[in-house]
Amino acid sequence: MFSQRIDGLQPSPIRAVLGVIDRPGMVSFAGGLPATQMLPEWSGSLTQDVMQYGPSEGDPDLRAVVADRLRGMGVDAPPDRVMILSGSQQGIDLVAKLVIDAGTRTAVEFPTYLAALQVFRFYGARFVDVGTAAAAAALAYVVPTFGNPTGRCASAAERDALARTCLASGTILFEDDPYRELAYETVDRRPIVARMSGGSWIYQGSFSKTFAPGLRIGFLAASDDLFAPLLMLKQAVDLHSSRLSQRIVHDAVTAPDWPARLSALAAFYRTRRDCFGRQLHRHFSDLADWDEPSGGLFFWLRLKREIDTRTLLDEAIACGVAFMPGEAFYPNAPVLGTMRLNFSHADAGDADRGLAVLADLIREHRR
Template sequence: MTNRTKARLSQRIADLHASPIREILSVLNQPGMVSFAGGLPSPESFPPCDLSAVPAEFLQYGASEGELALRSQIASDMHDIGLPCEPSQVLVLSGSQQGIDLVAKLFIDPGSLVALEHATYLAALQVFRFFGARFSRLQALLEAQDDAMQVPKLTYVIPTFQNPSGYCMTAAERDALAQACDRTGTVLFEDDPYRDFVYEPCERNPVCARLDRASWVYQGSFSKTLAPGMRLGFLVASPDLMPYLVRLKQAADLHSNRISQWWVLQQLQDPARHARTQALAQNYRVKRDNFSSYLDHYFKDLASWHVPQGGLFFWLKLKQTLDTRKLLPLALEQQLAFMPGEAFMPEPTAGTGQIRLNFSHATADQTEAGLARLAEVFRRALQACA
């Protein structure tokens, strides 16, 4: 780009950084590549996609809020998970990533404080940074006892099978978070794309359902349970926020893809839906257990980790605090991909020694061979630093 064009870019473009995950995804299609990097569902998990019955009227423009039948179904699903709401509180999204964008537009000015988990979903950080957010620790919000603290405008959390850590908040932690939001008046933004992938009994009731006063947004995704290519998610919000969110959605893309909405509704109303989701979770449980035993075998001397109770990721802490971004090119040379932990950190860091590994996408054979080779990459790097 010429300097003349550069001078015409908006000031906020200075805060627009490439998403590390999208850049890694671009090399993943190379033949022979084994990826533990993205949060990709297993390709065998996609339901059949027969669009021959889509009514012709779905080719027309639709409502910004989304199809009423889909919104009603989502409201009914919300009731079932303990977050009762009206269909009027549901906004269909073009992927739940859009929810992050809309909520950021609604709350974040340059310098606005956003409380979040350290580490957190890297593409949420990308959006929040773009709008100029400053970050504070969730812990500081939980510990705030008086008016002395600067109240974050927004609190962004992934309480259930967190990305990247896989952690699932206990009932007491959820209560404490809801109380902190009520006490301080920060707006709670709960992101919940992994809740259906549960492998051990654990608390999953939304934190938003525990609020008495604070405004809130809860969002879910159809990417992991159905198909990410459909680009469909949803948010549910406290009624005070809905008019703004609907207008932001209008301005962003008029409405989400109606063919995707039709297809997703068929899937949600399929009598076999719950059996299918359970079978998928069971399949991922097996993948998690296999991954866990290969990690025990190949990584025991290199790293420590907790076996996640759900979700799609292992979060490893290497025995040395390296900058794992430097190890990524070495892994890619061996046709292996992982996510460096530094990408999930709200503050710049010299190195965390943490990595995120996805276990849903690779086949069993790829997993064993890939983890064996990845361990060698890390072993050599750790020896070089010792």
């Protein structure tokens, strides 16, 4: 009745957890949710054209803005090779459709973004480590800037090395970069694809972390050999992304106060990161190790005594706390005893209460 690939389809663990975060009193460390008070209030004039069908590639004005900013980062991305997406998850699906068949070697970080793993598995990917086997893969997918789930930022040397590997081997590089504007320290954020003149690449970004996730607007740019087939794939599933959402985003990112908004956003989340780090030391110093992220939205915890954190989730939710078990982020065999905690959504009081609950649950499991 269904296609063979449905047999391997599993529900998204992050979607399941997000389904409970609106319960009264729930403290969520689970999804990468922006702080509610930092979401924009929008008032603007609507014209009839935004209610009409539009081009599959996206609104020309928004594509031009994205192209200008990408070229400012060194990416070879003229407007005619920029596509507006219905959320960056759509970009992951399009790339998987383009490249992955059953058994296709797909190089990823261990661990990596679990929603990308879900899509790649659906199309039959065979996962290998991007650090050791990128040259043998058809596709290399990375989140090098404030990665999800670890928060880690790749060094310039690591970025250069991966670019050289993909150029030499012909591996398509897929760089997913939704967190780059949420930088709290000075680090190298120059895209890997900006180091790949002549190679095959896709670069993807999002407005969800800097503006409003409910609008579901992302974008991708691609090398000349990949853009046309990606556009045909988008046309097969999605006539075009919401023109209303695109107009709202365009008006926001071209407004004179947009740079100030980005600065204020980074400052707000830097404060939340610092507070969360102090609370972690208070509640988890004897339970886990972690590195302070230089950007992004997550702390990645490695428990000092190995337990399967998936067994904690139902108990934590029953106690009013949501988090993401780390095991779901590994492409092959899960590594036990890891947790991803989001620090952007809960305020200081809720975060302290939630971390105390989690710490008590872990101590109970240890006993």
